[in-house]
Amino acid sequence: MxxxxxxxxxYCKGVIRALKLCDDAIKNEKTPRPIYLLGSIIHNSFVVEDLKNKGVILLENPKKSKIELLNEINDGTVIFSAHGVSPEIYLEAKEKGLNIIDATCGYVLMVHNKIKEHLDNGYTCIYIGTKNHPEALGVLGISSSIIFINNIDDIDKLNIDNEKIYATNQTTLSKYDLNDIFVKLKNKYPNIIIDDKICNxxxxxxxxxxxxxxxxxxxxxxxxxxxxxxxxxxxxxxxxxxxxxxxxxxxxxxxxxxxxxxxxxxxxxxxxxxxxxxxxxxxxxxx
Ligand code: SF4
CATH class of the missing domain: 3.40.1010.20 (4-hydroxy-3-methylbut-2-enyl diphosphate reductase, catalytic domain)
Structure with a gap:
């Protein structure tokens, strides 16, 4: 054959970095215990199982939000996954005095920063992503004003009364699907700023x-x-x-x-x- x-x-660079942060935290005796993972560090069950075997506690429950899971712990270290978290999660962990290890991938952080920057400058922000994906939930947690698009048909329902519109996306979408969505958005809103953030x-x-x-x-x-x-x-x-x-x-x-x-x-x-x-x-x- x-x-x-x-x-x-x-592994991509973001995954390598996230796993190294976990590894370093586990090996370092000074890392406050217990060590919690707020959601799977990356989407691979074998990797997560390996971390659990090394003593890391996974906080994951499809029926609970990340903030609910975070509220169940009061001490130790919390590791944020490569998919990133909303500002609310970050603040809550800080207020609780937890030791924070942020494994958010740089590509995801870039999306967070760009959206914040455009919101501050009066733009209506559109985010294209997958429903309930942790990366999308983290971004949408920045502001309730962000308009979420899951597929190309969602564009028909849009009714934006603002000349300043900015559109960006989840880093791991299909570049071919995304291109069709961007073309349709541009046809509907010719002044829109399109910012393709699919990672390398x-x-x-x-x-x-x-x-x-x-x-x-x-x-x-x-x-x-x-x-x-x-x-x-x-x-x-x-x-x-x-x-x-x-x-x-x-x-x-x-x-x-x-x-x-x-x-x-x-x-x-x-x-x-x-x-x-x-x-x-x-x-x-x-x-
Ligand atoms: S955004 Fe891209 S580079 Fe970053 S962790 Fe995800 S797949 Fe890897």
């Missing part, structure tokens, strides 16, 4: 999916909750038109899909550990 490992692979890691991985050779099947490896992983799957399947499957690891790989396949490509999200991809490739070599 021909196997094409699509580059780049491995997401951009180059999606471009690699488009430029990949023709294969019988493409495997995207990553956590089902990882936004950038899901978008790689979407780009390969819907834009590139290649039969594509998503799997978390070798165990969850649907082996029935490999029957009669002569060529395979393999990509992975920016939060997928390399050893998981390598294990799948080793398995494919045995077929």
């Amino acid at each position: 021909k196997i094409n490992k699509i580059e780049p692979q491995g 890691a997401t951009t180059i991985r999606q471009e690699a999916m488009i430029n990949q050779e023709d294969v019988d099947l493409c495997i995207v490896v990553g956590d089902p909750n990882s936004s950038n992983t899901k978008k790689l799957y979407k780009v390969s399947k819907e834009i590139r038109g290649i039969d594509t499957i998503l799997c978390e690891d070798l165990k969850s790989l649907d082996k029935s899909k490999l029957k009669g396949i002569n060529s395979i490509s393999i990509s992975s999200g920016a939060s997928t550990p390399s050893y998981i991809v390598d294990e799948i490739i080793e398995y494919l070599k045995t077929i």
